[in-house]
Amino acid sequence: MSKGQEGVLPQGKEQENLLVMLERAQSEFGYVPEEFIVEAAHSLNVSISEVYGVATFYSFLSTKPLGKNVIRICKSLPCYLKNSQMIIKSVEDEIGIKPGETTPDGKFSFELTNCIGACDEAPAMLINNDVHVNLTPGKISQILKSYK
């Protein structure tokens, strides 16, 4: 583990610190590295599989490095009923990757997420921390252009 990673670990040894640790790793490194998971498991005295389980459960934690901009389209029911499948398709066409992938130039990562609380303006997506709502396939290319 590098020096930078040590600073991210909180002092407490309690297991309830796990999620906080993973969130910090995510914001510090842009993902949760494997070495970090090993170290976290050690310091909290839990198994690696348990830490990996928590890290893979949450949509906003990633165990793989992500691109510069992260697109997260809501896959929950209200957005689905408002045709989020079409939005997913048009993002795929626009940047040429499927959910779970990162563009070769590292500019975009494309993820599906659980509800982001914008159901009243569905379908919705997040790009980094910006919420985009009332999406139509026509709006996608312009929105993405502003992040290129």
Place this chain on the structure above:
Amino acid sequence: MRKIEKITVTIDGSQVSGCEGMTILELAQQNGIDIPTLCHSPELTPIGACRICVVAVEGSRTLVGSCHTPITQGMVIYTHSPKVLETRKVIVELLLASHCGSCYMCEKANVCQLRKIAADLEVGLPRFQTRKRYYPIEDVSPYIQRDLSKCVLCWRCVRACNEIAKQNVFGIAYRGFNSKVVVDFDQPIDKEVCQDCNVCIDICPTGALSKPREVGEEKKGRPLVISS
């Protein structure tokens, strides 16, 4: 020393008493009432993952899992009401809907608890058409073989490994349909600590965990020689 309180409850119409801290399931079993269970095992911490042991409790908004709900004074419990039976049946149907369904080929078919419960509850052909969970068989380890397509996520292996074997080999990762029992970073199981253990294999209710069969194992006896 604190005196253990006696608690009186009504279970299926008859008044019975139990001790403080007992679960509904334990009280039912003590009184000869059979409640089916899948994820529950007396030697493990109850977690109520499978919901097959649900019962109706008067005044409760939902059905409750009997394996993890403690009895309280004056509780009125129904273990076999029509709603309870129907719920159990649908739960099994849902478990079977994404199960691989290859009972004919499964070595554990005749000791499978999922299949036994399905038969007991008279669950027929699956009503729900959905994707099947599929994972390739993990046969890297000489001590344990995992076929996760048959896993019903009861957490028994996870708990048994933590609580009985004290090895913490397993965890559950991912979410929803993709949930899966994993080892470390979702690697095929191949651990030295699994060598003489078998705790999880014995406790698995389905064919998901088994001992790898060695070629020729069944033919160890002396060859039959017929002399004329």
